[in-house]
Amino acid sequence: MIKMMSLFNSSPFGMDKTSNHCITRVEPPGEPSTSSEPATDFVFIESTTEKTQMKIESQGGQDSGLRDLHAPSTETNGSCPHPSECRENLPKKKKGIKGKLIDVFSNFPGGKKKLSLAENDRAETNNKPLTVEQIREHLDGDKFFQATRHLIALERALYSNLDGKNDEELSRDQSKVELLYEFLKNKVFNIIKNSIGLAPANPSLLVHAVDTIVEQEEEDEKYKSEKSPDKIVTHRPRKWREIWLDTVKQSITDRMKDTQHTSCAENLSATALCFLHMGKTMKEDMIIVVRHIKQCYPPQFHVCRTYAECYHNYFSSQLQLIADFELGDKDTYLLLTWVQNIYPNDIRKNSILVKELDDAKLGSLLPPKTIKQLETKYLCNEAASVRNWLAKSLEVEVKRWSEEREPEKLDGHFHSELAIDVIQTIHGGQKRAAEITPELAGQLSVILLMELSAFLKSYKKVLEEFKEKNKQHSYFKAMIIANINNCMSFRDHTEKTTTSAQDNEKVKILTTLSEIESSSYDVLLQDLIAELKPVFRKLTQSKWLSCSETMTEILQATSSHISEFETLRDPFYQAIVEKTHGHLVREYIVRLMKKKVSLKTPELQQNLSKLIVAHASLLQSFCKEKGSKATWLDSALPKLAEIIRLQDSSAIKIEVATLANAYPDISKKHLAAILYIKGNLPNNEAKSILSILDVSPKPTTSFETLFSAVRVS
Known part of the structure; x- marks a missing residue:
């Protein structure tokens, strides 16, 4: 990008820089300058004048003064009747453009005495033709409009009084008129060039300059209509309207290049500074055009549209140059942000500018094809960047697992930063895209959802490896709990940010999270299951009617393990308690179906039924107290107890039908074991x-399974 920034120093318009030195002379005495433009040397005007003066002096050293062209010539050779006297009366040459002009104009008729502007005004009132010296006095007083009218009259008189003049005389007289024109042109277009700084403080000066341009354009039109073969005016048409447009372009180019006075935040890249300066300059300058410059021009100049197009075209040309380079990630994002968001919303929709800029029909800063290419590149860059950051986040998390250190707690629950890091990374990508356009944010959202899905699969894989290899870790269960808690944040993010169009990817993500949770629950419950297994065996190793103490032992062991799960966040704690609840009920059913006991009398069957109901009540109360909301489990044991109690075949059939309706996964093997x-x-x-x-x-819908996990021999 450093090489690329050198391109900003080239002008797409190809005009030389002119001076604004004369602007400092037109301000009222004693008042400070309000122009924000920096002072420059009067190089262009002085150079032009020097060339003109050298041309005048090269014409034989004879009379260098221009006669009063409104009166007929009395000398056939156009020289002074007394050359020596004319030379003696010449004032000493002075340095600088003003001095050179005085040297030249002092040779004109009436040039020995400097006339005041009041005398000029009296001459105009008396319809007397003005001399060149008098016209110059108008220019010195910045009366451009009056000066140009008389200069046009002088020009017309020059070409209307050709009788008796040879080519050398005519050429000398033309040079003197053109020198005056050059002085006028430089003053006028220096004002045009500095309009942005000048107009708010001195609009009348700009009005005079514009009126002068209009007057010259009108004279060009007259010349075209009056032109005849014997009447050739070398310097017509002067095309000051075209010069005006070129001057406006050059002024805008200079202002858009000058980044020295644009303040910026620290660490702002050269590209960002360039964009900031161009956008700020265009916005602030166009406000001045609308508020102060527009009213100084006649409608046919379309001044707001012209300025807007010039700013837009320069801005667009610089962005196109940048877009043609192999851009980095940040530059691609920056370019799209300006083209798709900041420029159309902050600049073109500015309340002061919106009407004028809409009328200008500026279009986009870059063509649609280029924007599409940049957007495609941006989406690839952003996806790769997010993928890289997610991988780094997981790497940091895995490294943390290897440390013999308890996870942090947040509100009493074991906590991991992984989910926060991942979601912030994804949110950051979506936010950056939204700062370009909502449409681009939508496209990126689909891509980032796939990136999250792929990340969670990697997460699941490394977590399974940790479970297999680190069971002796001092804080093994705490680590598992912290990772289960992560799943809530991932679930919430997925539920809130996905749309119906993303359902397939959403299902993949939620499925992966469910697998992580379920396998982690199994790991956490392994110790409890192993401890309860020999205790449950006691239910059939002794008589059923003497197993009340066994049930108490089961509940005590379960309570001790459940207390370890309190560091799980609420939905996960409830889930593992319900998983424990289901295990207790299934394990009890397993013991009933072992076919170890066959009771021959109705009385024994009724006693067993009562015991099962009592145990079921204990289990239900215990699990409910611990937080289980798995009420669908509550009727399983009582229904089995009722089948055992009933003696009438028809009544048993009704109870079996009810049981099958509540638990559709019961099979004939399960029922046969109960019978x-x-x-x-x-x-x-x-x-x-x-x-x-x-x-x-x-069943036509999904249901909770109970008996399908119970194996019957």
Whole structure:
């Protein structure tokens, strides 16, 4: 980008820089300058005048004065009747453009005495023709409009009085008129060039300059219509309107290049500074054009549109130069932000400028094809950047797992920074895209959702490796809990930021998170399950009716382990308690279906039924107290107990149908194991009861499974 910035120093308009020195002379005495333009040397005007003066002096050293061209010539050779006297009366030459002009104009008729502007005004009132010296006095007083009218009259008189003049005389007289024109032109267009700084403080000076240009344009039109073969005016048409446009372009080019006076934040790149300066300059300058310059021009100049187009074209040309380079990520983003957001919204929609800029029909700073290419590149860059940051975040997290240090706690729950880092990275990408356009943000959102999905799969993989290899870690369970807690943030982000069009990717993400959670629950419950397994065996190793102490032991062991899960965030704590609740109910059912006990009498069956109901009540109260909301489990054991209690085959069938409706995953093997407990049930009745499952309606929606995890031998 450093090489590229050198291009900003070239002008697309190709005009030489002119001076604003004369501006400092037109301000009222005693008043400070209000122009913000820096002072420069009067190089252009002085150079032009020197060339003109050298041309005049090269014409034989004879009379260098121009006669009063409104009167007929009395000398055939155009020389002074007394050359020596004319030379003696010449004032000493003075340095600088003003001195050179005085040297030249002092040779004109009446040039020995400097006339005041009041005398000029009296001459105009008396319809007397003005001399060159008198016209110069108008220029010195910045009366450009009056000066140009008389200068035009002088020019016309020059070409109307050709009789008796040879080519040398005519050339000398033309040079003197053109020198005066050059002086007028430089003063006028120096004002035009400095209009932005000048107009707010001295609009009348700008009005005079504009009127002068209009007058010259009108004279060009007259010349075109009056031109005849014997009447050739070398310097017509002068095309001051074209010079005006070139001057405006050059002025804008100079202002858009000069970044020295634009303040910027620290660490702002050269490209960013360039864009900031051009945008700020265009906005502030166009406000001055609308408020102060527009009223100084006649409508046919379309001054607001002209200035707007010049600023726009310069801005656009610089951005196109930058776009043609191999841009870095930041420069691509910066370029798109200016083209798609800041320029159209902050500049073109400015309340003061919006009407004028809309009328100008400026269009975009870059063509649609270039913008599309930049957007495609930006999306690829942003996706790669986010992917890289996500990988680094995971790398930092895995490194933290290897440390023998307990995870931090936030509001009493084990906490990891991983989810925060990942989501902030994704939010940052989406925010940057939204600062360009909402449409681009939408496109990036789809891409970043896929990046998140891929990241979570990597996260799941490294977490599984940690579970396998680090079970002896001092804070193993704490680490697992912290990673389960991460899943909530990922879920919330996915639910809030995805749209219906992103459902496929959303399902993938939520599925991965569910797998992480479920496998982590299993790891956390391994110790509890291992501890409870021998305790549950006691339910069938002894008589069922003497196993109350066993149930108390089961609940105490479970309570001790559940206390370890309190560092899980609320939804996950509830989930693992409900998972524990389900395990207790299933394990109890497993013991019932072991076919270790077959009760022959209704009385024994009723006693077992009562015991099962009592145990079910204990389990339900315990799990509810711990936070379980799995009420769908509450009826499983009581319904099995009722089947064991009932003696009437028809009543048993009704209860079986109810059980199958509540738990559709119960099979004939499960039911047969329960019926085995009823030692007095004939085989034919047992088969008839089992057939109820064949006619039970199949569920049409998903349901919680209970019996499918219970294996029956």
